[in-house]
Amino acid sequence: MISFLSLRRFSYWFLATFFLLIACRKNDFVGSVSTETFPVTNPLVADTSYTVEYVANVHSVRNIELRARISGYLDRIYVDEGESVRKGQLLFSINGQEYREELSRATAMLKSAIADAKAAEVDLANVSRLVSESIVSEP
Numbered sequence: 001m002i003s004f005l006s007l008r009r010f011s012y013w014f015l016a017t018f019f020l021l022i023a024c025r026k027n028d029f030v031g032s033v034s035t036e037t038f039p040v041t042n043p044l045v046a047d048t049s050y051t052v053e054y055v056a057n058v059h060s061v062r063n064i065e066l067r068a069r070i071s072g073y074l075d076r077i078y079v080d081e082g083e084s085v086r087k088g089q090l091l092f093s094i095n096g097q098e099y100r101e102e103l104s105r106a107t108a109m110l111k112s113a114i115a116d117a118k119a120a121e122v123d124l125a126n127v128s129r130l131v132s133e134s135i136v137s138e139p
Helices: 004-023 097-132
Strands: 074-077 092-094
Antiparallel strands (some): 074 092
8 A cells, every 4th residue: 555655755756857857858949039129228317206186184183272372463474284393483473563562652651650750749849848938838
């Protein structure tokens, strides 16, 4: 009885012999191959840009809502929507014309109040002198 292992070895030996005989056979078609010539060109080297546009929705991992502490009109925007930012980075600048006008008004009011205070001091000094000389009676 033939064992399975010896049958397997025999099939391997048979296949190896078969392929060896096919590989060692003389090729009749070697001389009949015709060669063709083709024109060869050099490639053109140039910078090209390739763009593809897709329709998509992009959602961020974390949305942050920004609000100014003061009111006003934006003068300049330093970042684009969706761009990454760092802590302390300047994002917007608000038009300062309104605040400069308000500062000028407040400065004018301060100077007016200082002038009124000086005028009141002068009036007080005059009335005190008149009271000390008994020209005017004490209130």
